[in-house]
Amino acid sequence: MRPPPAFPGMRIGLFGGSFDPFHEGHRLVAMEALKRLRLDTVWILVTPGNPLKDRSGLPPLAQRMADAHRVIDHPRIRVTGFEAARGFTYSYETVAWLRRRYPGVDFVWIMGGDSLRSFHRWQRWRDMARLVPIAVHARPGSVRIAPRSRAAQWLDDVRIPEDEAATLAGSTPPAWTYLTGVVSGQSSTAIRARRLALGGSSD
Ligand SMILES: Nc1ncnc2c1ncn2[C@@H]1O[C@H](COP(=O)(O)OP(=O)(O)OP(=O)(O)O)[C@@H](O)[C@H]1O
Numbered sequence: 001m002r003p004p005p006a007f008p009g010m011r012i013g014l015f016g017g018s019f020d021p022f023h024e025g026h027r028l029v030a031m032e033a034l035k036r037l038r039l040d041t042v043w044i045l046v047t048p049g050n051p052l053k054d055r056s057g058l059p060p061l062a063q064r065m066a067d068a069h070r071v072i073d074h075p076r077i078r079v080t081g082f083e084a085a086r087g088f089t090y091s092y093e094t095v096a097w098l099r100r101r102y103p104g105v106d107f108v109w110i111m112g113g114d115s116l117r118s119f120h121r122w123q124r125w126r127d128m129a130r131l132v133p134i135a136v137h138a139r140p141g142s143v144r145i146a147p148r149s150r151a152a153q154w155l156d157d158v159r160i161p162e163d164e165a166a167t168l169a170g171s172t173p174p175a176w177t178y179l180t181g182v183v184s185g186q187s188s189t190a191i192r193a194r195r196l197a198l199g200g201s202s203d
């Protein structure tokens with residue numbers, strides 16, 4: 001599996017996740033990023049497995065990709081699982097490889113506020129932030145805490161105001177912005193719990 005096509009000058013959002021399953025909150029984040037960061041496209045990177053989470057019980061990649069397609073069927077959103085095919089475990093590897101493979105493309109990494117809170121535990125997180133601008137979408141439960149997290153403090157000097165979010169793609173990293181406004185309380189954990197309670201399978 002190859003990444004979707006990309007050409008110099010394109011502005012591409014990279015939205016990585018376990019997506020077990022993909023939900024309306026993910027859809028909101030991707031659509032808002034497309035609009036507010038003025039991106040040409042958003043790639044939904046369905047991960048083979050978050051290195052900080054227990055992966056046992058994670059449904060197959062193909063199933064999670066199909067779920068994502070069902071929820072977000074949009075001409076400018078691409079669902080891809082190329083990290084698994086390339087054997088990437090860490091997002092730093094993904095971004096470093098994409099930067100090498102697609103010079104001239106303006107990539108932006110997209111994450112929810114809860115991910116920013118644990119970003120300082122990601123492999124080579126500072127190097128990753130030096131490679132790609134980051135857009136963080138506020139998430140209920142961490143709206144206030146996320147911008148005070150360890151990584152956010154390290155990035156404090158390079159925060160771009162939300163009303164200038166359209167300048168993020170193409171900015172020299174490290175650079176980030178925090179998108180507030182419309183938020184979603186949806187979570188995959190809650191969906192899995194509901195399915196279990198209804199007697200269905202959790203995968
Ligand atoms: N409701 C939401 N609002 C903003 N960001 C979100 C939301 N749900 C998930 N995200 C972000 O989407 C990315 C992928 O999240 P993930 O697939 O882990 O979903 P999740 O709902 O957080 O799942 P789980 O409950 O299993 O942890 C992460 O960057 C996460 O922060």
Ligand SMILES: O=C(O)c1ccc[n+]([C@@H]2O[C@H](COP(=O)([O-])O)[C@@H](O)[C@H]2O)c1
Nearest residue numbers: 016017018047050052090091092122123
């Ligand atoms: O690179 C890392 O160390 C790292 C640690 C935790 C999470 N990530 C990535 O963060 C994204 C969100 O993961 P998740 O499980 O919260 O949906 C996904 O692309 C993961 O591969 C990456």
